Amino acid sequence: MSKSNTILYLDGVSVSFDGFRAINNLSLVLDKGEMRAIIGPNGAGKTTMMDIVTGKTRPDQGEVFFDGQVDLTKHDEAEIAMMGIGRKFQKPTVFESHTIEENLMLALKGPRSIFPALFHRRSVAEARQIDDILGIIRLGDKRDELAANLSHGQKQWLEIGMLLAQDPKLLLVDEPVAGMTDAETEETARLLRDIARDHSVIVVEHDMHFVRELGVKVTCLHEGSVLSEGSLDFVSADERVVEVYLGR
Amino acid sequence: MITGRFFAAGADRRIAITIFILLAAAIIVPPLNLAVSPASAFYVPSYIVALTGKYLCYALLALALDLVWGYCGILSLGHGAFFALGGYAMGMYLMRQIGSRGVYGNPLLPDFMVFLNYKELPWFWYGFDHFWFAAIMVLAVPGLLAFVFGWFAFRSRVTGVYLSIITQAMTYALLLAFFRNDMGFGGNNGLTDFKDILGFNVQADATRSALFAASAITLALAVFVTWAIVGSKYGKLLMAVRDAESRTRFLGWRAENVKLFAFTVSAVMAGIAGALYVPQVGIINPGEFEPSNSIEVVVWAAVGGRGTIVGPIIGALLVNAGKSWFTGVLPEFWLFALGGLFVAVTLFLPKGIIGMWDSWRGNAKAMRAASIAEEAGTDPDVPPAKIVRSAARTPGDWSASGPEPQPAE
Numbered sequence: 001m002s003k004s005n006t007i008l009y010l011d012g013v014s015v016s017f018d019g020f021r022a023i024n025n026l027s028l029v030l031d032k033g034e035m036r037a038i039i040g041p042n043g044a045g046k047t048t049m050m051d052i053v054t055g056k057t058r059p060d061q062g063e064v065f066f067d068g069q070v071d072l073t074k075h076d077e078a079e080i081a082m083m084g085i086g087r088k089f090q091k092p093t094v095f096e097s098h099t100i101e102e103n104l105m106l107a108l109k110g111p112r113s114i115f116p117a118l119f120h121r122r123s124v125a126e127a128r129q130i131d132d133i134l135g136i137i138r139l140g141d142k143r144d145e146l147a148a149n150l151s152h153g154q155k156q157w158l159e160i161g162m163l164l165a166q167d168p169k170l171l172l173v174d175e176p177v178a179g180m181t182d183a184e185t186e187e188t189a190r191l192l193r194d195i196a197r198d199h200s201v202i203v204v205e206h207d208m209h210f211v212r213e214l215g216v217k218v219t220c221l222h223e224g225s226v227l228s229e230g231s232l233d234f235v236s237a238d239e240r241v242v243e244v245y246l247g248r
Numbered sequence: 249m250i251t252g253r254f255f256a257a258g259a260d261r262r263i264a265i266t267i268f269i270l271l272a273a274a275i276i277v278p279p280l281n282l283a284v285s286p287a288s289a290f291y292v293p294s295y296i297v298a299l300t301g302k303y304l305c306y307a308l309l310a311l312a313l314d315l316v317w318g319y320c321g322i323l324s325l326g327h328g329a330f331f332a333l334g335g336y337a338m339g340m341y342l343m344r345q346i347g348s349r350g351v352y353g354n355p356l357l358p359d360f361m362v363f364l365n366y367k368e369l370p371w372f373w374y375g376f377d378h379f380w381f382a383a384i385m386v387l388a389v390p391g392l393l394a395f396v397f398g399w400f401a402f403r404s405r406v407t408g409v410y411l412s413i414i415t416q417a418m419t420y421a422l423l424l425a426f427f428r429n430d431m432g433f434g435g436n437n438g439l440t441d442f443k444d445i446l447g448f449n450v451q452a453d454a455t456r457s458a459l460f461a462a463s464a465i466t467l468a469l470a471v472f473v474t475w476a477i478v479g480s481k482y483g484k485l486l487m488a489v490r491d492a493e494s495r496t497r498f499l500g501w502r503a504e505n506v507k508l509f510a511f512t513v514s515a516v517m518a519g520i521a522g523a524l525y526v527p528q529v530g531i532i533n534p535g536e537f538e539p540s541n542s543i544e545v546v547v548w549a550a551v552g553g554r555g556t557i558v559g560p561i562i563g564a565l566l567v568n569a570g571k572s573w574f575t576g577v578l579p580e581f582w583l584f585a586l587g588g589l590f591v592a593v594t595l596f597l598p599k600g601i602i603g604m605w606d607s608w609r610g611n612a613k614a615m616r617a618a619s620i621a622e623e624a625g626t627d628p629d630v631p632p633a634k635i636v637r638s639a640a641r642t643p644g645d646w647s648a649s650g651p652e653p654q655p656a657e
C-alpha cells in the first residue's frame with residue numbers, strides 16, 4: 001500500500017490496555033478529501049482508534065501516518081491538533097462555563113501561545129468568522145449564553161462548530177447525532193456532507209439511518225480490527241457483520 | 249475595551265469598588281494615624297495600622313492562590329513557600345541594613361553569622377545590601393521556583409490531589425532546609441532585629457503607615473492585574489483548562505504552558521506579599537514554610553469564594569480578624585475553629601461568601617422582577633438562571649482537586 005495521496009494511513013496498529021487488545025492489527029486508509037463512516041458494536045475500538053490518531057494513546061505496534069508523511073506516533077495532542085486534525089468527542093465536551101461565542105473564539109484557528117492570547121483583541125475578520133459559524137450551527141441567538149445551558153444536541157453542534165473554527169484538514173467526529181431528534185440528525189448529515197466537500201472526515205456512528213444519509217464508504221470494526229469495508233449495502237449484507245450485530 | 253469593562257456593572261463593578269476602597273485606605277489611613285490627635289474619634293491607632301497592613305499581605309497571598317485555584321483548578325498547598333521566599337529576600341535586605349549596629353557590631357556579617365563563626369559573607373548574600381537587588385530577588389526567586397516546579401509537574405501531567413501533595417512536599421522540604429543553621433539563613437531563629445528600610449526606621453509610625461499604604465496600593469494593583477488576566481482570552485483559556493483540560497489540548501493549546509504561566513505569576517504575587525509582610529511584622533523565620541500555613545490560605549480563599557478575585561481578599565481579612573480575636577480569647581482552640589470553619593464552608597457555602605451574596609442578590613432581583621411583572625399583569629418569565637451570576641461562572645463542583653483528568657470520550 002502506498003501512503004501517497006492518503007490523509008490518514010494506519011497499518012498493523014495494535015494497542016492493549018492491561019493485556020486486553022482494544023485495537024488488534026488495525027489497518028485503515030483514508031484518501032485525501034474522502035469521508036468515511038465507521039460502524040461497529042460497542043467496544044469495537046472506534047474511539048480508541050481516534051485516541052491513537054490524535055495522540056492521546058500511543059500504539060504498541062504499527063504505523064500511523066498523516067498526510068502521507070507525518071508519523072503521528074511521534075507527536076502529542078497539541079502538535080497533532082496544530083497539524084490539522086480536529087476531533088469531536090463521543091461525549092460532547094465544550095467549555096461549560098464559557099459562552100457559545102467564547103467557546104468558538106478559543107477554537108478559532110490562530111496562534112496558540114500564551115502572550116498573544118494575553119493581549120488578544122478580536123479582529124473584524126475573527127468576528128465575521130464566528131458569526132458565520134454561529135449561522136452554520138444555528139446558535140446565533142444563543143451566542144451569549146453559557147454552553148452549560150445548551151441541550152445535548154446543541155452541545156454536539158457547538159462542538160462541530162468548534163471543529164469548523166479550528167479549520168482542520170481531517171475531522172474525526174465521534175457519534176455526532178447521539179441525543180438528536182430525527183430532524184436534527186438529518187440536518188447534521190447535511191452539514192457533514194457540506195464539510196466533506198473540502199475536508200477529509202471520519203464519522204463514527206451507530207445510527208444506520210444517519211450513515212445511510214451520509215452516503216459514503218463504510219468500515220465496520222469489530223474487536224479492534226476491520227471486519228468489513230465497502231458501501232453500506234455491501235457491509236450490512238456481510239454475514240459476519242450481521243452476526244456481530246445480531247448474534248452473540 | 250478594558251476601561252469599558254472596568255466601569256461596567258456586576259462582578260466588574262465589584263472589582264472597581266474594591267480597588268477604590270484599597271486606594272482610599274492607602275490615602276486616608278496614614279494621616280489618620282500620624283496627624284490626628286490620639287484623643288480624636290478619627291484617630292487610627294498604630295497597632296491597627298500594623299495589623300491591617302499584615303492582613304492586606306495575607307489578602308494578596310489569597311488573591312495569588314485564587315488565580316491558580318479559582319481560575320485554573322490548581323489546588324496549590326504550597327503557596328506559603330512562595331510567600332516565605334519573598335519574605336526572606338526582603339529579610340536579607342533588612343539584615344544587611346543593620347550594618348554595624350548589631351549586637352556583635354560586625355559591619356559586614358549579620359549577628360547570627362558571627363555567632364555561627366562565619367568568616368565571610370556567603371555568596372548568595374551578595375547584593376542584598378541594595379534595595380533594588382532585593383526587590384528583583386523578591387520577584388525572581390519565587391517566580392523561578394514556581395517555573396521550574398511547574399515545568400516538571402505540568403509537563404508530566406500531574407494533576408488533582410497528586411499535585412496538591414507535591415506542592416505540600418515542596419514547602420515542607422523548604423521548611424526543613426531553612427531550619428538548618430548551615431543554610432545561611434539564620435536557622436530556626438530566622439532573620440529579625442531589623443532597623444531600617446530605605447533609610448527609615450522600621451519601627452516608626454510613619455514607616456508603618458507607609459508600609460500599610462504600600463500594601464494597600466500593591467493589593468489594588470494586583471486586583472487590577474488579576475482581573476485583566478482573567479478577562480483576557482488567556483483567562484478564558486485558563487478556565488477552559490480548569491473545566492476540560494484535554495479539550496484544550498485537542499484544540500492545539502498547550503495546557504501545561506497555560507498552567508505554568510498562571511502558576512508563575514501567582515508565585516510572584518505571593519512573593520511580593522511576603523516581602524511586604526516581613527518589615528511589618530519584623531521577623532521572618534522557617535515557620536512561614538509550615539505546611540499548615542499554606543492550607544490556611546486555601547481556607548481564606550474558600551471562605552471568601554474562590555474564582556471571584558474579591559472573595560479570597562474578604563476571606564483573608566475576615567478569617568484573620570477572627571484569628572486575632574480567637575487567639576486572644578481561646579488560643580488552644582484556634583485550629584479546631586479553623587478546621588470547623590473549613591468544613592462548614594465546604595458543606596454550606598460551597599461558593600463562599602461572595603457566591604452566597606450573588607445568589608442572594610440574584611434571587612432578590614428575580615423576585616423583584618417577578619413581582620413587578622405580576623403587578624403589570626404580564627407573565628413573570630424571568631429566567632433566574634440568567635440573573636444568578638455564579639462565582640467565576642462555576643468553577644466546577646466543590647472538588648478539592650479541581651478538574652480531574654477527564655476521559656476523552
Ligand SMILES: Nc1ncnc2c1ncn2[C@@H]1O[C@H](COP(=O)(O)OP(=O)(O)OP(=O)(O)O)[C@@H](O)[C@H]1O
Nearest residue numbers: 017018022040041042043044045046047048049090
Ligand atoms: N484507557 C483505557 N483503559 C482501559 N481500557 C480501555 C481504555 N480505552 C478503551 N478501553 C477499552 O477498549 C475497548 C474499546 O473501547 P472504545 O471506546 O474504543 O470502543 P468504541 O468502539 O468507541 O465503543 P462505543 O461504541 O461504546 O463508543 C473497550 O472494551 C474499552 O473498555
Ligand SMILES: [Mg+2]
Nearest residue numbers: 046047048090
Ligand atoms: Mg466510542
